[in-house]
Amino acid sequence: MIDKLNFSMQTVFQLNKIEKECFGKEAWTVSNLIGEYQNEFSHLFGEVADGSIVGYVCVRIMYEEAQICNIAVFPEFRRQGIATRLLQTVEDFAKVQGCERCELEVNTANTAAVELYKKCGYDIAGTRPNFYRRTKRYATRDAYTMVKQL
Ligand SMILES: CC(C)(COP(=O)(O)OP(=O)(O)OC[C@H]1O[C@@H](n2cnc3c(N)ncnc32)[C@H](O)[C@@H]1OP(=O)(O)O)[C@@H](O)C(=O)NCCC(=O)NCCS
Numbered sequence: 001m002i003d004k005l006n007f008s009m010q011t012v013f014q015l016n017k018i019e020k021e022c023f024g025k026e027a028w029t030v031s032n033l034i035g036e037y038q039n040e041f042s043h044l045f046g047e048v049a050d051g052s053i054v055g056y057v058c059v060r061i062m063y064e065e066a067q068i069c070n071i072a073v074f075p076e077f078r079r080q081g082i083a084t085r086l087l088q089t090v091e092d093f094a095k096v097q098g099c100e101r102c103e104l105e106v107n108t109a110n111t112a113a114v115e116l117y118k119k120c121g122y123d124i125a126g127t128r129p130n131f132y133r134r135t136k137r138y139a140t141r142d143a144y145t146m147v148k149q150l
Contacts, residue, residue, distance in 0.1 A: 002089050005044040005056065007037040014053045015044070022072035026135060042069070045089050047082045057086040059094065059102075066094035066150075068104040071113075078112075087120050095150050102148045105131060109138040114146075122146040 005011050012033045019027035028036075036042045036058055046056040055073030059066050068090060073082045091102055105128065106113045124144045131143035 001049075002045055002047050002085055005046045005053065007034075011046075011053065012037070015046075015056055018053065018056060018072050018074060021074060024137065026133075026137070028070065036069075043090075043093065045086055045093070047073070047077075047086060049077070055082040055086060057083075057090055059090045061094060061097045061099060064098070064100045066090065066097070066099040066102045068102055083116050084120060087116075091148070091150060099150055101150055104146055105143040106146060107132060107138045107140065108142045108144050109140050114144065117146045117148075120148070122148045 005015070012030055015033050016027070016030050019033075036044065039060065041060040041062055042058060043061065044056060044058050046053040048054070054077045055071075057071040058069045060069055068087075071083055071086060087102075094102055102122070103125075104117065104122070106117065108114070108127065123146065125147045126145045128143045128145060130141045132138075132141045134141055
């Protein structure tokens with residue numbers, strides 16, 4: 001079941017656990033996550049199973065554009081359509097907010113995410129060289145900008 005995730009410290013700690021598991025050293029910290037909740041443009045949605053959040057997405061509604069900042073699913077819950085449902089929820093929400101398109105950046109070497117976005121109707125609109133900080137996770141720092149018209 002997908003829910004809008006309202007602020008509570010319990011929710012923040014659950015999201016931080018997903019972040020650490022999915023992004024390691026690049027994970028959003030507890031204070032990053034609290035910052036998202038304090039950002040009036042940001043909205044968070046999560047898939048909740050047995051009372052715990054197993055995947056989540058963060059979107060910033062910036063006038064005509066919805067910027068997908070982060071999406072992550074616990075490894076043991078992947079390939080079950082959770083990220084697809086989270087994107088659909090964000091797109092429905094963004095449309096109601098009057099957005100015309102969803103936009104995101106993704107590391108060009110992050111095959112799982114690039115394939116997810118393509119399958120969900122996102123097109124590669126451009127490449128941003130050296131967009132990310134250097135990490136051991138991916139061989140490249142380049143990002144694709146991907147866009148879906150709503
Ligand atoms: C990317 C991520 C969110 C996908 O979550 P998910 O819930 O497994 O995605 P879905 O089950 O909705 O997958 C939908 C489609 O995406 C593609 N896909 C997902 N994972 C894939 C993989 N490892 N390899 C290739 N394609 C993949 C497939 O086309 C899949 O459809 P299929 O299962 O019918 O083949 C998840 O792998 C993740 O949390 N990764 C780490 C965090 C991350 O990199 N986030 C993106 C930051 S931009």
